[in-house]
Amino acid sequence: MNEYNVLSFLESSAAKYPERVAFKDKDEAINYNDLLIRCQKIAFVIRKNAQMESFEKNRPVAVFIDRNIKSLQLFLSVVYSGNFYVPIDPTLPVERIQAMLETLQPARCLSATTRKLPVEADSFDSLVEQAEALDEDYCEEIDRVRKLVIDTDPLYAIFTSGTTGVPKSVLVSHRSVIDLVHRFAEEFPFPDQPVMANQAPFDFDVSVKDIYNSLNLGGTVVIVPKSYFVMPAALLPYLQENNVNVLIWAVSALRIVQNFKLFDECIPDSISLVMFSGEVMPIKCLNYLMDYWKDATFVNLYGPTEITCNCSSYIIQGRLNDTDNIPIGNSFANTEMFLINPDTMQRIRKAGERGEICVKGSCLALGYYRNPEQTELAFVQDPEVTAYKDLMYRTGDLGYYDESGNLYYVGRKDHQIKHMGHRIEMGEIETVVNAIDEIKMACAVYKESKEMIYLYYSADSECDNIIIKQIRKSLPAFMLPNKFVYMKELPMNAHAKIDRKKLAELE
């Protein structure tokens, strides 16, 4: 229980189960023993290539990811090097990648993908080649670096949509992930030898739960190819084949199982724990899963990236009625959650009354990397504490408590949405569209019933194609509006602002 570095999870499992497979993808697998040795060696090479001084640590290392175990090996290698890793999806628009690298100023770029990259990066293969050529003296250096790192040092940074048009990078420490992993082990019934099917891309923090819970429990992470979620005929047979027993998935991924009635063809029978997060789980989908995986435990998890994956959970008690709401439940141990009135900053303690969800604890991220303005807005002093420094994170989510103390999510206080499992700021889309010469005014609105982003804009004439061409350069595909609506003038409200409510109500 006294870890102060996530590598302790790997080291202790490697000592207990050296031959057990730690990570597996469609093409290859690596056991705990080999993983440990390889990551330590690559770490030595990373420090050498980045020309780091002996006392240096905590520098960002960008890792261009793919759906493979090479990505995971590079993450842990970066951690052994005393630095923190930043996963970057190489399929993002080049301008966006460059903006990310501009923020990071990485000590080094590494690549686990064969895709073409906009910058130079050390490939996984070249790193392994250099690592294999090392003689034994890397051990001493790695031991030395290991002792430099403390638990408040950053472990990873993950980019998320930002209202200003530039993605924000959430920086998370070892301590937060160690806290998370212990809470998970205590609160949820993991099987003795967990085999987790990793669905979440590695630049999403949902994947953090797969990686570190598995390392802690001596489990196996099986990476599911992305294409199986697009053309899902092979998805469930793949889980069956690999004896997967734990799913920690985004709601949007589990909806694929229900939407295409995948159980018609195959019912993997080893699944014993299903955890979901990211969006509100539709009851119809949950009931479908529960009808087939009768003995499995289902858990609703809640939390934004800034509090390290999740801060509350609710274990589903049985089949639900279509009109039921699933609570986001109770806060984890060592985590405090409460509601405030966002205007007065006063605590809300009455059941049924709505307020902004705030979180305190070791789970709090270190802030947004190189972005003090945004950090100060979201990570603020608890207004009830005036005698010492005590930070809380303002989630921007609205919720209420019921009479029995369960917390429910009801929506956002701003214009952030969840679409296809992605967290998107409408403001980011608007900023990019407004930068186009032809555009006079633009407003992005999410139509929940259709699950589509509508872009309303005014200009001299209709210009959908110009907008599409421009925004594709900087926005990832999941942020592109589904529908473009040209208007001569956008409706305005009494405060001379664009009338979002009116736009939301339009057909």
Place this chain on the structure above:
Amino acid sequence: MEELMKILNEARPDVDFENEEALIDDGILVSFDIIYIVNAINEEFDIEVNVSQLKPENFNSAKAMWDMIQKMQE
């Protein structure tokens, strides 16, 4: 074909469905697009695309999707 193109352009206005021939293989369409497209196709053409038809060769181009729909309507 016109109805299909309308569905596709609604799903992803940024994609050139007239000319793309590797919508799946090149990772242009993502899972959510497929859910949307399949649901819309089912409704528009009164068919039921099933799991075993969710293969790249049926969805790599607008023409491939159209061929699949026509076969199912026969």
